[in-house]
Amino acid sequence: MIRVALPANLRTLANVGREVELEVGGAVTQRTVLTALEAAYPMLRGTIRDHTTQTRRPMLRFFACEEDLSDESPDAPLPEEVVAGKEPYLIVGAIAGG
């Protein structure tokens, strides 16, 4: 199972806790994880990636294993620790504003 940690505003929107667990078939990449996340929680569509372009919203970033993956290819494999469920894939909102 892939663990995904959501920022607070998206947890309230999806009515979930800090992390959700997802089954991801095939290659585990940022794209396949986010697609699985949006399939499981349709209310998150458009809140992380643009509906049309599928690009990351500018004030969100993606991390795993203490690495910033935000600008990596969405089709690059995620670290083994994420695939094995030992580490979460983190969706992080910018710490700014009130």
Next chain:
Amino acid sequence: MTTVRLLVGTHKGAFILTSDERRERWKVDGPEFTGWDVYHVKGSPVDPKRLYASQSRGWFGQVVQRSDDGGKTWEPAGNEFKYEGAINTHKWYDNTDHPYDFTRVWHLEPSLTDADTVYAGVEDAALFKSTDAGKTWEELDALRHHPTAPSWAPGAGGLCLHTIIQDPTNPDRLTIAISSAGAFRTDDAGKSWKPINKGLRSDFIPDPDAEVGHCVHHIAMHPSRPNVLFMQKHWDVMRSDNGGDSWTEVSGNLPTDFGFVIDVHAHEPETIYVVPIKSDSDHFVPDGKLRVYRSKNGGNEWEALTNGLPQKDCYVNVLRDAMTVDNLESCGVYFGTTAGQVYASNNSGDSWKPVVENLPAVLSLEVQTLA
């Protein structure tokens, strides 16, 4: 028994306030959508249990929420607002051309005849329509493709379409307003639009009498007289007696004619309300006094309504969608402030009481009168 329900959108969530017809004691429910900006919540006039809410956040974009039980439970509806056709440009603050870019829904206007139909006014300025209760949205794109659209420029809050008025006698007529492009009207259900800004004068733009470019803050209409419109412009309070074809100023003896809200009494179509704000640089009430001004003859002659409102050390603003009237026999008037107070009058504004005093900044207020 009649119930009055106030739908409050705030900077950090939505609240629902309920009372009986006396409107003296209120129950406060919420917050819903905690931590999100709720620009607008409005109920369907066809089915008052059907509510729509605009929930947004710069980080996460736009969510539209729908309730079918009067706000007890909510369900996310569709949030894909895709501009139709070519993406054109509008002017940016520095006068460069800026591509239209969807940011948020400012205003949701449920249809007068169908609970599943709702209009959305958005930033960057465009009008969307859903006929499936918010599940999918389609742009009425003739507005954004109006020949003047490349010249539209944003106000301080962005290039937002914030006012949508339906004519109860003509389903093909819609009147909308954009800051800061002005007012527009369609008489063919959105297939074509015409600017309706004749008579507006804005001394802070290069051509004060321009066809477009006016910062209209809000427009109100009484349903019994759809050709009579009242406008709070950036500066100036205006009225039109011909559906917006021409406007005349009715600021009269107001202490300042800058402001955001304007509304019409439920039973007296010539009785209107505004909340004067000191200036476009000082967005708070003048002299530290929170005063609603009422005209009983359609403008020009205004009286200050102060009974029950703070008359010293008050520096709040009242935003464009934050005033509403109920339709009980003794008309209720309500407004919310940027300091989180919601005030109610159960006697047409003669006296006021706070309903709740410490909410987040109030962005919008709508009332439902429920039999």
